[in-house]
Amino acid sequence: MLNFLKKNAALIWAKKHVQKAEEFKKNAEKNQDELLLSLVDTAKKTLFGRTYDFENIQSVKDFQGKVPVADYEDLKPYVEKVKRGQRDILWIETPEYFAKTSGTTSGSKYIPISKEGMPFQVKGAQSALFHYIAKKNNADFVGGKMIFLQGSPELEEVFGVKTGRLSGIVAHHIPNYLQKNRLPSWETNMIEDWETKVDKIVEETERENMTLISGIPPWLIMYFEKLIEKNGKKIKQIFPNLQLIVTGGVNYEPYRDKMEELLGGKVDIVQTFPASEGFFAFQDDYTKEGLLLLTNHGIFYEFIPLEQYGKPDAQRLTLKDVELNKDYALILTTNSGLWAYSIGDVVRFIDKNPHRILVSGRTKHFTSAFGEHVIAFEVEEAIKSTVEKFPAQITEFHLAPEVNPEEGLPYHEWFIEFEKEPENLDLFKNELDDQLRKRNTYYDDLISGNILQKLHITRLQKNAFQEYAKAQGKLGGQNKIPRLANDRKIADLLKVYKK
Template sequence: MSLKSFFARQFAAIIHAKTQKWAQNPVATQQKVFQYLIRQAETTQFGKDHHFNQINNHDDFVRNVPIRDYEALRPYVDRVVKGEENILWKGKPIYFAKTSGTTSGAKYIPLTKESMPYHIEAARNAILSYIHETGKADFVNGKMIFLQGSPILEEKNGIKLGRLSGIVAHYVPKYLQQNRMPSWETNCIDDWETKVDAIVEETFNENMAVISGIPSWVQMYFEKLKEKANKPVGELFKNFNLFIYGGVNYEPYRAKFENLIGRKVDSIELFPASEGFFAYQDSQQEKGMLLLLNSGIFYEFVKAEEFFTENPKRYTIGEVELGINYVLIISTNAGLWAYNIGDTVQFTSMKPYRVIVSGRIKHYISAFGEHVIGKEVEAALQEAMEGTDIRVNEFTVAPQINPDEGLPYHQWYIEFENEPDNLEEFALKIDRAMRKQNVYYDDLITGHVLRTLVVTRVSQNGFQEYMKSIGKLGGQNKLPRLSNDRKIADALPLK
């Protein structure tokens, strides 16, 4: 055992004990965070406008602070961007995480000196949690790669701005610097395809032990490695045994990844966003990710089915139930207040509180009242592929409301690595699984409002071509699993 792996195990035990302390006292922990946030922001412009000095409990907060998305909060954010102080949080942010919003154009999410450390600690603690549970720490002696955006930062009115993953690159601890890849120069390459090619060249002969990134973009890296080496990634990197990912559900990619790697590897799921680091997988045995209740974020939850009604009930952590689809609402020490990040979650455990990301509140199909969500289409595809050698690179789903003939249907656009022998039979398997996932969809099929779903093949690298065409290839960009219109569907190159 190396000295580094020995100390990693010791540190992991310390962090585990600290985590258990707040995880076993969830309501009290969240109440403490709530009071801290309100009192700290009492004298900010937002705090004055919303009478924070009169807020003592959650009911007061609900009365005074409505749920907002970025557009609704924008008047305040714009003032922060202009360089004004004490608007959403005390002082000025130290960074803006710049994201590309679908309706808002560029979004500037503030990161403060209070919020930034939690982004770094959460990623670190996810790895330490894995070490504590499994006892595996030898990977700390190998090379690690984090596929991320460029760390080159701009400046706006004295505040640095860039992609979150690029900002985080500036915070890699010194003890990991010599293990970290790619080089700073390669990381700064802006064009994603050029960057992946350079990463392949840099890492090809290295002892890679940990690989991290959004699955769809890691997949591109693995494909190029396998092509260059003419053998599976797991044979090229014999000590590669840990894959860390976030942003999308890994399950639809798992069969393809295991084929590219040539064997199974452990994985850790993360739930990070520019607005905060919300959860990480704390157990290889249990489903879901540990919700981080002690990280400067106060959580509220609104049932997805009630979200678009007037004044839906806002639940706190002690009021949630298992298996319900909730819209995640956050208030943070970066100055986001009752903020809708757009993600929906379901609780898989309440001792401790663990969640899965079930989809996006704006990414659904309800053209006929079925309200199909991301988790359902992913689960249905996974079930249909079980026990087969079918492998899927990427997929998305859209409604076909006005077909040339017959009833309307859901159209699944799939890019296959290994195609099914019978496409129609495979479509029926997905359809049967979907009908189990969503009772409203089942009713529409049974009532002959919809016909069974149709699978349409997308050309090889078709989704990459689409993402490139809209300027969203690589980085933290993700393809929506499903849409309520045909904007994506009609732009895809078909096989």
């Protein structure tokens, strides 16, 4: 009876929520401009606001003229003041939290989350579930057990500001009505060693009525493989009532075939786009491609055409200026005190009514050793199309340039861990090369002009990427191995796992 009431209540809440959401979808462009001016007005007395003359900002154009695009290195001096306990620096008062993330050039990054910004981290996930329930007209999963994978919820304090991984912070804000259904246990979530943690999660969940599982695809695959190894059954046999997988962090599509094989049955997928800096988008229609951009969640968005990114005169476009099917570097201004902040993600719009995006790559993750500027979206689409034509299955891959081969012309080297290898690797390789040439005209010109030879494939041992991640201390959690690079730092380390 209790489950029946919970399901009915969830259906009612979901339909009301989706109906209310129509307003922000229709008025996104107007509301974005108003939001920016509201953020500027709130922060005009802060150190950052005084430095950049917020008092005299009356329009988006004023803001863009006074506030430069910044990365973490640019904002770090302000963050350091906040870390020392100073108030009213980037945002009013002090942050409620610091989300601690790994940085490549800055060491650990401390991303401030204000008391105004924190609720939207949870609301984004809630909204994704409500949209799914309303579209599906089914809330059966609320009656079962759910995994919301988090990093350790243990938080340290930095001058009174609670600090930890975002997923661990969010663990403290999961609504009470989900707490009784939530797995794994608090004690298991506290485990730092990833393999030990996954083994314990398997132990805690394998006999439960799991209906919703949330995590990034590489983690899900590792968890599912351990369940299958231990039980000798596919996931839908182990969890017959599993209805929904919520995923984010990386593009799901390259993992879809592998996931479907492990699942062994129909499970709905909802993709999301969260980060320490905010919860940006989610799949509002699980039957369609694209993520709904959340324009009413305390974040003002700007978009720099990818080909202009990093140039001093780069255009800073707003929502009303963007074009479909074009790649943009994502720039954020948030109600936690990030101002014209380049997060490093690249997006492309596939719809403007409402505004739906795909995450097409990272500004720092590309291959352009020869001027081709190949991005993640292109390689992921190329490999997806190739796999569809061959009875092959891929666990993971990494693309790097080989500039100085022992013989012949330079080339792109693909390090691929196959779950199932194609019968003819040469035909597979030629098709993959053709698919990438279709998607990137610069690469096509380099091949046809005999500046590059066709790509090479280096096959890797099973679990190569897991072993690499473990060796680098980056196994599990929200750690992601870049799928492509402009150097051979990762490639040279992957050679150890050559088949």
